[in-house]
Amino acid sequence: MFRKLIYIVISALLLFSCGGNGDGGKTKLVFKVGKVAGQSGYLAQIVEEFENENPGVDVVLEILPSITDQQHQFYITSLEGGSSDFDVFALDVIWVPEFALAGWLESLEGKFTDEQLANFLPGPLKADTYNGELYAVPWYVDGGVLYYREDLLQKYNVKPPDTFAGLKQAARKIMKGEDNSKLAGFIWQGKQYEGLVCSALEFIEGNCAGILDDGGNPVINSERAIEALAFMKQLIDDGIAPEYVTTTDEEATRHSFGNGNVIFMRNWPYAYNIFNTEGSKVKDKVAVKTMPHFEGCESASTLGGWQLGINKFSKHKDWAWKFIEFMSRYETQKKMALNVGLKPSRKDVYSDEDLVKQQPFMAELLNTLLQAVPRPVSPYYPQISLVLQAKFSEVLSGSSSAEQALNEAQTRLTEIINRRK
Amino acid sequence: MESRFGYLLIIPALLTIAVVAIYPIIDVFILSLYERFLTLGIDEFTGLNNYLKLVNDARFWNALKNTAVFTFFSVSLELILGMAVALFINRPFSLQGLIRAAVLLPWAVPTVVSAKIWAWIFNTDLGILNYALLNFGLIDADLNWLGSTGYAMAAAITVDVWKTTPFAALLLLAGLQVIPDDLYKAASVDGASRWQKFRHITIPHLKPVIMIVLLFRTLDAFRVFDAIYILTGGGPANSTETLSVYAYKILFQTLDFGYGSTIAVSVFAAVMLISIGYISILKRRGGLLS
Incomplete structure (x- = not known):
């Protein structure tokens, strides 16, 4: 009986260890994000779409507690230790200057053309820029x-x-x-x-x-x-x-x-x-x-809301950027807005026909968000x-x-x- | 030879203590002599500057006062209520096992969970407490439990008392059970009243346990963090901000590791003083440690 139990435990352990690296040569990209009510399930779908588009990468979605302070503390502790356990992460709008100064964020200056940047709301862009360099890309926006x-x-x-x-x-x-x-x-x-x-x-x-x-x-x-x-x-x-x-x-x-x-x-x-x-x-x-x-x-x-940044210690920065690009696309942002109600960081999505039909207050909201001011x-x-x-x-x-x-x-x-x- | 071998055997235990207890304490003390902001790239030795700042920091003194108030009231209430509960469940009665287990329930719930539940109970607009008090006609208008400087601390103490009374009761119950029954019987023969038995048999025999309860609970209450952080975040107007909450904010929200460590050292020093005080009383009274 006892011996049987040991066999079971050992084979279970073997199974688990295979699961860890059994995806055969795919790059593992870890995306850390705080839990937002009702969002996580749909986020997994969006991530899957990215994987279908990019067969070479396997995105692992790691959800942190919804409390902002706890996320802040988590990132500080792991980044201070130079952790490369995650590649892309979601940052609260007030963290960007702090993390950029500490040297924990990969600079994203020049990744987007000026024309592409002009699609985003001005408030979040201002908050994501430190010392004239862009360190994060607005993902979704909040405003009082x-x-x-x-x-x-x-x-x-x-x-x-x-x-x-x-x-x-x-x-x-x-x-x-x-x-x-x-x-x-x-x-x-x-x-x-x-x-x-x-x-x-x-x-x-x-x-x-x-x-x-x-x-x-x-x-x-x-x-x-x-x-x-x-x-x-x-x-x-x-x-x-x-x-x-x-x-x-x-x-x-x-x-x-x-x-x-x-x-x-x-x-x-x-x-x-x-x-x-x-x-x-x-x-x-x-x-x-x-x-x-x-x-x-x-x-x-x-101004509130979340930004996507790349961990300076990440070993997969190219994939990380591809992922951010995907998440900030018109189509992705529209889907997130339609299905989870997150407010896009792109101005152009606010006049999307489907979205306005479903959420008529979008037009009014855009006016508010255009006036949104970052905290210092x-x-x-x-x-x-x-x-x-x-x-x-x-x-x-x-x-x-x-x-x-x-x-x-x-x-x-x-x-x-x-x-x- | 044999004694040397004995020392050899305790080395692993000593090493473990050194690594997990002594090293962090020394490290925090050293940190408290620095000005260190990881995110700002500041890291320099400033000697006792942080301690000077501490002495002049009104928010620190306020937090110390809040901590003392919290500790005094929660520990006193826990001891009194815990004693009552222990005496009650010590008598044989039906469903004894069930009741004893039920009493322990608040202690088993994680503090974070119970604090969140209590936050909704105390919610002024929608909470069940105001609803009940209004319906029983005890109050005319909603009371602002967590939002007024008068009630918030009382609310926080209530949550702690609810949560930790079972712990005190459990220890006291264990103490009650080792008091020999013969003493009570002999007292009965001599015609002692219930109060006299309690005063002259129960209390003296329980003294060491009471001191242990006081020691554990005082140390715990002095470092209170989770319940208060969730209930009020230290507000309103810092009226419930305790030393640990303040240290947490400085350490983990502003990342001022130097000054945060200074506050942590002060908590440590206070806790040490309290322990030494209790232990010396225990020794003098010829309690468990003699």
Whole structure:
């Protein structure tokens, strides 16, 4: 009996070891990518199409957890050790300068002609360029958008607001009329994490202010930035934004809005398709528009999304580039958009007939994404963000005034940036 | 000759400890004397600069305060509740095995999973806690559990207590079972009340176990990371940011390895002090280690 068991174990081991290199001379290309809800299955299909087109290569899809920080940490640990375990990987839009400076990304300068590059949205391209060189190719794009309950706005004869003041007025009118204590006027991502910086940046830039100026110097305590933050806090104090906005991440806001408890919500485009699936409480009641702005300024949408880059230590860089080229093609991007709802990084796909028919809000979205601004393109961004997350959270939870918190943030940011100059 | 052979035999064990415990500790200490940013290409020796920075870092002191508050309340509650649970399941009753296993359930769930579940329970708008409290008429409006500086720490402590009380109960139960029954019988003959038996038999006999529970739980609670990271990320306004959460952010989000290591060393030093304190009490009281 015991001997039999040993035979079974040994033959099983042999089987496994054959599986590892049994594909007979094919190049193994490893593609690392974070899990995005519902995406992985379809991604495998797309990868298979690439393999059919290129019989010499076997692409291994390796999925990382969906939490961005964990992916960041994974890449840093393995790249710092010079790992060549993966060839192509998906990078969050804020990592490119950091990884490029560290020498972990293969430069992609000159791989695409200027004409080809012009097909991509300008925001992500800017974020993927460091010191004048392109280090990654935009794969799919995200940008903050304003979701609103079209049915409620129509019921109260309110036009979708263009300005924050207009939004406040509209929310107040509807909340008064509905008389439902559960109904919140406006929510955004307000938990102390990266999402808070993304949300707040839209208020700040929407008031003609910013975090860094063009020369890379901090300007976060400008009068207009303080005004924008104070406005966010005022929304909570006036009961337009619920107090729980200090706890919300993307999914928490999506669930509250999807449950019919919210009139206006700032979120990424992914939620739209979920709201319109069968069984959703807000099906056919949701519309999307560009984020509001303050009087006299323009709307800003924080750029998110994922880029494809090549591991500097990869041993299959030619295949890696071929793969990136394939993933950023018109046809591939169209399929990803139609089947998984990812937003293409190419401008031309947004006017695709099939896509517009299926997702009519694409045209509106393109306007938003054309205005999308990267978070400060700086290798210091992670440190900057850590300070801002805490300071913005202080303002929203009422432990400091906007002025005090941003003055302190300015001091900290100046220290960070001046440390090496 | 024989003693030399004995030393030879423990070399593998010593080597293992040196490689997995002592080397990393020394390495972190050395790192704390450097300014090192892998992604920025900065790597230079700066002596005690990082420690100077630590002393002047308000966020560090805030994190230390939060850690102390968290540790004190969660460990005290765990000991009290764990004692109650242990006394309860120590008595013979039907379904004893089943109940004992059920009590351990929270301890068996990975912290990440239980923290995520609790985050939804505490969700202000959609969570079951507010729903229940509202329906029972205990509150008039939703409470902002994880989002107000007043409640967030209490919520985090609740999650830790829920999770680790079974651990305390388990150790205390083991302690209860080695107390000889004769003592209680003799006390009964002498006419002792239940409280007197608890006060004069149970507590003195349990003392070493209680100290062990306190030691383990204090060390664990002092390094709390996962539950808080998932529940609140340290917010709002850093009100739940503990030393480990802060160290994690500095080390892994900003990649400031030098300063991050400095915070880690401070956690290590604090944990060492706590251990030494407990162990010396244990020794003085003539507990397990005497």
